[in-house]
Amino acid sequence: MRKILPPPDEFYVGYLPEAPNTTATFLKNVVIGIGIVIAILALILVLYQKKFSTNHFEFGINTTVQGYLYTDQVPRIRVPLGKDFHGQEIYQTMLLVGFGKFGASEAIAQLEQSTGVSLHGRFVALTGSLIYGDGKALLQIIPQDNPAERLLAAGTSPMGHEETLVLQSKGETLLPGEVVDSKCFFGVMKPGEGKPHRSCAVRCIAGGIPPILKVKQANNKTAYYLILAEDYTMVNQEILPIVGQPVRLKGRVIQMEDWNLLLVNRQSLLSVTSQVNEWPGLLALDKRFTLCQSE
Amino acid sequence: MSASYQAILWNRQKKIYDTILVSFLLLYAILFVSVNLIIHPEITFETLLIRTTATLAFLLLHIILMIGPLARLHPVFLPLLYNRRHLGVTMFCVAAIHGIFSIIQFHALGNVHPLVSLFLSNTHYGSLPYFPFQALGFLALIIFMLMAVTSHDFWLENLSPKVWKTLHMGVYLAYALVLMHVMLGVIQYETSPVLVVLLGLGLLLLLGLHVAASRKEHQKDQEGFAYNPEADGFIRVCALDEIAENRAKIVSLPEERIAIFRYANHLSAVSNVCKHQNGPLGEGRIIDGCITCPWHGYQYLPHNGSSPPPFKEKVATYDVKLVGRTVYVHPKAYPEGTERPPAVVPTNTIMI
Ligand code: HEM
Numbered sequence: 001m002r003k004i005l006p007p008p009d010e011f012y013v014g015y016l017p018e019a020p021n022t023t024a025t026f027l028k029n030v031v032i033g034i035g036i037v038i039a040i041l042a043l044i045l046v047l048y049q050k051k052f053s054t055n056h057f058e059f060g061i062n063t064t065v066q067g068y069l070y071t072d073q074v075p076r077i078r079v080p081l082g083k084d085f086h087g088q089e090i091y092q093t094m095l096l097v098g099f100g101k102f103g104a105s106e107a108i109a110q111l112e113q114s115t116g117v118s119l120h121g122r123f124v125a126l127t128g129s130l131i132y133g134d135g136k137a138l139l140q141i142i143p144q145d146n147p148a149e150r151l152l153a154a155g156t157s158p159m160g161h162e163e164t165l166v167l168q169s170k171g172e173t174l175l176p177g178e179v180v181d182s183k184c185f186f187g188v189m190k191p192g193e194g195k196p197h198r199s200c201a202v203r204c205i206a207g208g209i210p211p212i213l214k215v216k217q218a219n220n221k222t223a224y225y226l227i228l229a230e231d232y233t234m235v236n237q238e239i240l241p242i243v244g245q246p247v248r249l250k251g252r253v254i255q256m257e258d259w260n261l262l263l264v265n266r267q268s269l270l271s272v273t274s275q276v277n278e279w280p281g282l283l284a285l286d287k288r289f290t291l292c293q294s295e
Numbered sequence: 296m297s298a299s300y301q302a303i304l305w306n307r308q309k310k311i312y313d314t315i316l317v318s319f320l321l322l323y324a325i326l327f328v329s330v331n332l333i334i335h336p337e338i339t340f341e342t343l344l345i346r347t348t349a350t351l352a353f354l355l356l357h358i359i360l361m362i363g364p365l366a367r368l369h370p371v372f373l374p375l376l377y378n379r380r381h382l383g384v385t386m387f388c389v390a391a392i393h394g395i396f397s398i399i400q401f402h403a404l405g406n407v408h409p410l411v412s413l414f415l416s417n418t419h420y421g422s423l424p425y426f427p428f429q430a431l432g433f434l435a436l437i438i439f440m441l442m443a444v445t446s447h448d449f450w451l452e453n454l455s456p457k458v459w460k461t462l463h464m465g466v467y468l469a470y471a472l473v474l475m476h477v478m479l480g481v482i483q484y485e486t487s488p489v490l491v492v493l494l495g496l497g498l499l500l501l502l503g504l505h506v507a508a509s510r511k512e513h514q515k516d517q518e519g520f521a522y523n524p525e526a527d528g529f530i531r532v533c534a535l536d537e538i539a540e541n542r543a544k545i546v547s548l549p550e551e552r553i554a555i556f557r558y559a560n561h562l563s564a565v566s567n568v569c570k571h572q573n574g575p576l577g578e579g580r581i582i583d584g585c586i587t588c589p590w591h592g593y594q595y596l597p598h599n600g601s602s603p604p605p606f607k608e609k610v611a612t613y614d615v616k617l618v619g620r621t622v623y624v625h626p627k628a629y630p631e632g633t634e635r636p637p638a639v640v641p642t643n644t645i646m647i
């Protein structure tokens with residue numbers, strides 16, 4: 001140490017133009033050292049981040065899709081993709097979300113106002129920005145991008161018999177996973193899940209964006225469930241306290257074509273989440289899972 | 296050394312300091328961004344910005360906190376201290392980009408005001424793993440902001456050095472807040488232990504340096520000085536030869552430290568505490584006839600403890616006497632800036 005440090009009789013005065021010689025040389029080495037450490041740290045920090053999802057948000061790019069618009073609790077557009085081997089129409093259901101941290105209902109209300117007709121069940125040409133990943137897709141819509149003439153140009157016929165929705169019950173289950181907001185998770189934010197993203201997910205779900213239970217499966221794939229109450233109404237407000245943390249949700253699984261719904265009991269959801277949110281909720285400290293019993 | 300507000304005075308050393316600082320910022324940011332884009336091409340622009348600025352600011356905070364104890368351990372690090380506040384203000388700016396952008400990203404465009412959302416979207420204040428970590432970052436940012444806006448000497452003067460110093464000790468609180476911000480934030484999400492290890496190493500390094508520096512300080516205070524006032528109140532300090540020309544001997548009394556300077560056949564004693572930021576005057580030098588503080592170069596005349604005009608800083612003075620070749624000091628402090636006759640060193644005792 002003694003050798004590499006300059007002799008103690010050198011005296012540095014900041015406002016003089018030159019630093020004393022050995023002090024200057026020593027500090028030059030210190031500075032080079034700091035530079036190397038900074039570079040190494042930058043590399044380590046980049047390399048050891050958790051991988052990002054490949055989900056994607058086509059920010060600033062508009063796409064027009066044609067399909068049946070549903071304006072109920074989960075606003076969505078059901079896009080016919082063509083016929084399958086048996087001659088049956090296949091659909092992809094895209095969830096609709098609004099700008100920012102809002103669901104699509106406000107935008108849809110404005111569209112109904114500008115067109116002057118009820119849009120539920122109508123075949124429309126809807127323009128918006130795509131959000132997609134892992135086989136799921138969403139469309140962010142803004143009223144200004146959808147003038148009435150263009151929206152209705154695809155035809156105004158009400159839904160035909162063959163287009164009616166088939167819901168299939170898959171029974172009651174208890175699913176471990178995390179409640180995320182569909183918009184951020186499927187591509188707007190990375191990470192769009194977990195602790196760092198929690199408050200954002202709370203804001204998005206509070207704003208009407210459909211909450212989703214994300215469940216890791218044994219085969220390392222992920223299953224997604226749209227969370228609704230047993231009467232198919234939204235539980236966005238009730239679910240907020242358990243968003244973005246490990247939970248188990250009990251409910252009835254319903255398959256709605258390419259989406260699964262998880263219908264939970266509103267009362268038991270409320271009783272569990274009000275506990276979680278209790279002040280001071282120290283209970284949460286050692287409880288990795290919050291149990292939501294539906295019966 | 297200005298009591299009135301002036302723009303920052305630039306000099307060559309500060310320019311070198313700032314050039315190096317900017318190069319380091321660029322080096323880090325360019326590496327972090329470009330390697331991320333190569334390894335994680337699917338990362339979003341927002342996350343890239345939030346993470347680059349977050350990690351850079353935290354890195355700078357570590358460097359800032361290391362400089363103090365390093366400079367106390369060895370004077371060779373003093374040049375790093377000289378311009379530390381530029382480092383501090385830069386760190387605040389980088390952290391502010393991270394904080395403000397995080398507020399926009401995670402809280403704006405929602406159904407409540409972003410600042411309300413910051414504190415109330417996550418209400419698990421009673422839980423450790425689910426704790427609203429962003430609120431901690433916000434508090435730290437407020438502390439950094441107060442420190443950055445009061446960093447100019449104008450504020451030092453106006454808030455009084457004591458209040459200023461206390462405010463600036465807030466950096467330790469802010470460091471603790473940021474550490475928890477990270478531990479209860481991304482660390483709860485990330486799976487690699489490397490990040491926790493890095494945080495731990497950073498903490499250990501800072502603790503180690505601070506402990507070593509305070510140990511050294513403590514040792515100096517203990518260094519074989521017997522507090523035995525003579526009948527006339529004077530205390531024996533040391534042999535004259537122990538004080539080199541234009542240097543000082545520091546005497547640690549129970550209440551205060553006194554610096555006894557030897558210069559041009561004279562001995563004068565002043566308080567060891569610089570008026571600027573409590574720098575140790577006794578570790579300074581006499582330059583152009585003035586005691587020069589080792590930290591930022593504030594100057595005082597040895598015989599009256601006053602800064603040469605136009606500056607107004609003043610420190611307390613003390614009586615010194617020389618009996619034979621032994622130096623004595625009287626522990627009674629004269630009001631700051633009081634002129635005291637120096638003890639004269641007979642010319643025939645000068646050692647060459
Ligand atoms: C208004 C104040 C702040 C807010 C809202 C905030 C928000 C956040 C958020 C949301 C994250 C997680 C982002 C991610 O997914 O990577 C984060 C991470 C972080 N923040 Fe802050 N922060 C604030 C202030 C600060 C300050 C003052 C510092 C101090 C240097 C800081 C340092 C960090 C660090 C080091 C990380 C980890 C970065 C990483 O992902 O590697 N934050 N902050």
Ligand code: FES
Binds near residue numbers: 588592593
């Ligand atoms: S403490 Fe800054 S010059 Fe003395």
